[in-house]
Amino acid sequence: MLSLKNAMVKTRFGNIVLIVAIAAVAVLSVSPGKVLSKPYCERLYDSARKDYYSLLESERKQRFHDSWEKVIDKFSRIADKYPQCSRTPDAIFNVGILYRKLYRKSWLKSDLETAKSTFLELQKKYPKSKLADDALLNAAEILEELGDKESAYLKYSDLVKKYPDGDMAQKARTKLKYLAAYAPKPKPVRTTRTKTGTARVTDVKYWSNPEYSRVVVYAKGKISYEKHLLKRDPTLGKPPRMYIDIKGTIPPSLCKPIPIGDGLLQQARVGQYDKSTVRLVLDIESMGDHRVFTMENPSRLIVDVMGKGGQVSGSGTMAGTGLGTGASPLPLAQQLGLGVKTIVLDPGHGGRDPGAIGPKGLKEKNVTLAVARMVKPKLEATGYKVLLTRDRDVYVELDERTAFANRKYADIFISIHTNASRSRRARGVETYFLGVARDRESSETALLENAISEQTLADLEKILLDLTRTSNLKQSSLLAESIQENLFNGLSGKHKSVKNHGVKQASFYVLIGAQMPAVLVETSFISHPTEEKLLRSSKYQDLISESIYNGIIHYIDKLAKVATREKPS
Ligand SMILES: [Zn+2]
Structure with missing residues (x-):
């Protein structure tokens, strides 16, 4: 799932609200004798609260998900459009409470999860609000309800630490006693430099690919690191090293x-260098470029070592920018489309990661797997080798997905997803290829979707800029265009309501590191009631898989045609 367009819908709506607001102020300011007693946002809040009470009074209204959504939307809009309004923390708090109450009717875990993240958002954005500690208490209670007692414990103790004198602290203290068994184990080592946090290494793995080697150090806790390069040391007979x-x-x-x-x-060698330092040493045979970065969930440090110059231009990469410039540096076989032999399909999410969940409980991970399984035989019948990053309900880490494709010398990588948005009205299809998010909202979405820190994102954007010079962006964008066009045409032919959101660029981790054209396709919105129903049907799933198949085939055909036209006679 990814929700960029949500923001756009809201902006449009926000503009309308703003125009109405200006009009209202204008009217009020010219009518003599009228006093503008309350800011506009506070009056909006009063109106939302009125709807809230009328919902709470009506058993009949409460039976429909939509009645809840309407009130939630009203409060959410205040929060989105008037972050400085004195009533905004109350509005966010009410959204949390509404989702929590709604869960008692819908029994959808997603409603409870949304309630939790809303409360956490409130505490984070408005830590000084009088509702911040109430929000934290609610979040902790929900975690308990969800069975995550360890996290609940941490939130309760967070509350006591941050708001020791607040009216919720006593409740939290009682809970802490009751949940004492779930307190985190004391840290094994104490160092004087605990400010930056220490990590406990749990595993070290590596992957070898034709163009690069990847070493990953897995750890519990936040990873902070320092990188050093050492030249070859002939006196000691030591190779060049990175540590x-x-x-x-x-x-x-x-x-x-x-x-x-x-x-x-x-x-690779790894060991305890001193009491508080783990040292990873890489003995290098030959190295061109390299990159080191961290990711979270699970916490890990990743080192990619690329080959020297010429080695990198191998499989499916394209230097420069121009297909159709007449001076394409692509190998001829690839220009002819003959290069495409192996296609990797990546069904999004899986195992403990369900992906987005629809209003009726449909899980993204099941839809993506079903679709990938349908695309596979179609491509195989055309003569391609097709591999899936997962063929059952298991969890696969994002970077392992592209590493798999690289290891299998794949020529095309397609990650399949279903979209979701906080607004249940959002619907349609869109296709992404890797790039730097252009605006703040997209960055924030990428942060959310990828579960990484802002610093890591900044580091990665540097890497991305680097990649744009040497990698498959042009090919990826062509592939994305072909899939988006075929998907939209295929679906809208049978379902008129499908919207075309086009091809977009964003920093998706699942696409980073792919050594071949790679795209991520959001096949429909699982959060939209109608699209959820469609996504559940195997007929619609097949329509999606047929369209993705057509998109791939058209892309390969187009490559072949361009190459034939440009081939020197
Ligand atoms: Zn997804």
């Missing part, structure tokens, strides 16, 4: 050399 110091600890069982020997890296 990375991570603040934290590692169990002795993991402290052994990992032989790699793939032409880029000889081996």
